[in-house]
Amino acid sequence: MNMELSRRAFLRTSGAGLAGTTLGAMGFGEAEAATAAYIKPFHLANTTETRNTCTYCSVACGIIIYSKGDLKKGEKAEIVHIEGDADHPTNRGTLCPKGAALRDIVHSAQRLQYPMLRKAGSDSFERISWDVALDKIARAMKDDRDANFIAKNADGTTVNRWLSTGFLAASATTNETAFATYKVVRSTGMLAFDNQARV
Amino acid sequence: MPSHPRAFSLPEADPTAIGNVSTPPFAVLPDPSHLFATRAARLRAYAGVSPAADYLNFVAGLVEAQHAILPGLPEPERPDFETLERAAAYGMPPLDRARFTLDAAAETTLDRLFDAAAAVAMPEPAARALERVRAGTDRAAMVADVLSSSLPMESLAEHVFIAAGLQVHFARLAAGLDPRALVPVGDGLCPCCGGPPVASLIVEWPNAHGSRFCACGLCATLWHYVRIRCTSCGSTKGIGYQEVEGGPGTVKAETCDECRTYVKVMYQNKDTGIEPLADDVGSLGLDMMMQNGPYKRAAFNPFLIGY
Numbered sequence A: 001m002n003m004e005l006s007r008r009a010f011l012r013t014s015g016a017g018l019a020g021t022t023l024g025a026m027g028f029g030e031a032e033a034a035t036a037a038y039i040k041p042f043h044l045a046n047t048t049e050t051r052n053t054c055t056y057c058s059v060a061c062g063i064i065i066y067s068k069g070d071l072k073k074g075e076k077a078e079i080v081h082i083e084g085d086a087d088h089p090t091n092r093g094t095l096c097p098k099g100a101a102l103r104d105i106v107h108s109a110q111r112l113q114y115p116m117l118r119k120a121g122s123d124s125f126e127r128i129s130w131d132v133a134l135d136k137i138a139r140a141m142k143d144d145r146d147a148n149f150i151a152k153n154a155d156g157t158t159v160n161r162w163l164s165t166g167f168l169a170a171s172a173t174t175n176e177t178a179f180a181t182y183k184v185v186r187s188t189g190m191l192a193f194d195n196q197a198r199v
Numbered sequence B: 001m002p003s004h005p006r007a008f009s010l011p012e013a014d015p016t017a018i019g020n021v022s023t024p025p026f027a028v029l030p031d032p033s034h035l036f037a038t039r040a041a042r043l044r045a046y047a048g049v050s051p052a053a054d055y056l057n058f059v060a061g062l063v064e065a066q067h068a069i070l071p072g073l074p075e076p077e078r079p080d081f082e083t084l085e086r087a088a089a090y091g092m093p094p095l096d097r098a099r100f101t102l103d104a105a106a107e108t109t110l111d112r113l114f115d116a117a118a119a120v121a122m123p124e125p126a127a128r129a130l131e132r133v134r135a136g137t138d139r140a141a142m143v144a145d146v147l148s149s150s151l152p153m154e155s156l157a158e159h160v161f162i163a164a165g166l167q168v169h170f171a172r173l174a175a176g177l178d179p180r181a182l183v184p185v186g187d188g189l190c191p192c193c194g195g196p197p198v199a200s201l202i203v204e205w206p207n208a209h210g211s212r213f214c215a216c217g218l219c220a221t222l223w224h225y226v227r228i229r230c231t232s233c234g235s236t237k238g239i240g241y242q243e244v245e246g247g248p249g250t251v252k253a254e255t256c257d258e259c260r261t262y263v264k265v266m267y268q269n270k271d272t273g274i275e276p277l278a279d280d281v282g283s284l285g286l287d288m289m290m291q292n293g294p295y296k297r298a299a300f301n302p303f304l305i306g307y
Helices: A004-008 A021-025 A029-039 A102-107 A130-148 A175-187 B033-049 B053-069 B081-091 B105-116 B123-133 B139-147 B153-175 B276-282 B284-290
Strands: A046-053 A062-068 A076-086 A151-152 A157-168 A190-195 B196-207 B206-218 B222-224 B239-243 B249-257 B261-267
Touching: A021 A029, A021 B053, A021 B123, A021 B153, A029 B053, A029 B284, A046 A151, A076 A102, A076 B206, A130 A157, A175 A190, B033 B053, B033 B276, B053 B105, B053 B153, B053 B276, B105 B123, B123 B153, B123 B222, B139 B153, B196 B276, B239 B284, B249 B284, B261 B276
Parallel strands: A157 A190, B196 B261
Antiparallel strands: A046 A062, A046 B239, A062 A076, A151 A157, B196 B206, B206 B222, B239 B249, B249 B261
């Protein structure tokens, strides 16, 4: 017998097909019927509450995202509200002003959704692919490192520093992502670096 | 004041302590002196706007009777120190339903409630059931059935009156416990009496902002429970919410795809008037709509058996 039947069986029936409700047994069948008639024009709406992590800073506050529509049931979901997660040990339901305005950044028309490039001499941004963007970034980093890498200091001691570029990584990441980012960035000699691994 | 050669005082202006740390209590015990009065008022408010007004007024009348009999009830027999220690040590509820026996206080509570309930207007089937429970046969067996949350259909109405009497008795028993000595006894189980919840509440209290508490359907204890987690099986996977489209969104069915059940969650932070048992009965329409879906109701409310 499953848990539901063993612990949640509230109505024992002895006669075959005999079933009912408190309202029926008490003689309130009319109230029951009136309620059934009343709800006919109404529909149920699927909503969800989802735990997530605020994307803003390395404090990584817990948030609850409320949405209308349930993706699990093949519906389109729209975020209607975001609040602090009261069960999260870091922020216990609180959010800073930026975090409290998270819903607005989700729906913001100005939100950056893909890589944009403003070419030298141009007065506007244009959309580029991730491949192009990553190639450009890699190229710029390589050129800068080749030009400014400090292998030894004035005393001739090996220091392997790259001081002319900094790196800021995302906050809402796993330990593993933070570890990998740290290893990659530090191995280039970069010192100006921050990500979730700091906290 | 401690005297120290270098003792000096500074104005207490620690900039890091600008608010209190929100630490929700594990359990909040019921206060019978206003529990039933608040519940009845809420039921009356629902009756004013509901198509099931007759039933809501009847339940409100019964709950008012629960409140009215409180003065002068004999003190219930509370668990002794040894029982409390043993329960806490083994993660068991201090009010043991399986070993409950009808003491003088419980008998008096039931007798007085049945007498007071006789003044409530009710249809013929309910009145006949009340007469049968007042006659007092099979009382111990019916009490055992109610405490095991398993009610036989043939005498459902009688059991509802017994349950109403036990609500008074168990709320008074729970009110006498030490909330700091309570321990979690299992997912979706009341830490006082081990029973299933009637619903859960999202609260807005000075030390619990947006936290969730389950409400016991028998003793009315509130216990802290992590949000977005099934209140009957404890799963955090496949939790969804269903509400009446276009409604205020203050009462939703929290559904679980693991155990295929639902229990209502009520947003007291949006509507401060919410009383879990009253709002459960008041939102009967939601249960009727949920009957067409795959989820079964897992809450315990003697006034809504069968949904």
